[in-house]
Amino acid sequence: MTKGFPFPLPFGRDAERGSALVLVPAGFLVLVMLAAMAVDSAVAFLGQRQLADALAAAANDAASAAIADPSFYASGAVVIDPVRADQVVCQTVAAQSDGDLHHVVLAVAVAGAAVGVRGDAEVDEVFGRALPGLHQRHVSALAVAVASQGPVTADSVALDYQRISC
């Protein structure tokens, strides 16, 4: 007890009594921030799914609409035309109207009847954009389609991806 004060000053454990009250808003703030991080992760997952869906549609479309007519009608051989594949991929990805995806970079690989599309994009965060350097997250996806009249596996197809500009 300190002399000179009109009331007894606490010391020891008594000195910290009630201080937990100050930690309550800080604790709640941490909880809310963790929840915000969870939402931002869900937004990144959503963007990744959008990109994957767009690339799957692009690969599917390229595997059918980009089949080289001369070789198909001349000999029945199913071969993808790389130039048409690039065009179809660009058209399909643009047609998805995925406004949530930014700086989309596409790479297309064609090998015989197989076409692969690889994509990278940035997704805006909902809460993270308030923090410098954390306003966007990078997402990527890959899709492979093979034009065939029967069942095939794309695992054995070696693809060399070339970046395209739409």
Add this chain to the structure above:
Amino acid sequence: MSASWRRFTGGEAGFAGGLEGLVFGMLVFVLGTVLVANAWGVVDTKLAADAAARQAARTFVEAPDAAAAGAEARRAADETLAGYGRSPARAAISLVAGGFERCRRVTVEVDYSAPLVELPLVGLVGSGEKVTARHSEIVDPFRTALAGTSRCP
């Protein structure tokens, strides 16, 4: 008030934070929770709408004929939304571009009003922002059951 009585009741030592700290904490917690729950509801609805649009477009272009394409696409979208725990009755599913022809680009749009909040044990509450998802695919130029040539422009 004697020192012994003050010690007995716990006193107010260390109460510098004040009661407003507790009120402010509750305010941060409640507002933050509602904000995060609302954002989560929108993101979750967008996921469901995206999946529904994709399934609808895919089903449309793979349909056996033009008569069945629209109905099958709608059913696929409804089943996808139901799988995500959403009511298909609250969704607006429309074919915004294309038709059942070789090489035609088909675009399906799904609109759904996201819930205001999604609460545990209570479920989806209220109606908030409208979420829109689109998916686009080409009808296979080499498929059967369609007239015309397979040449794409």
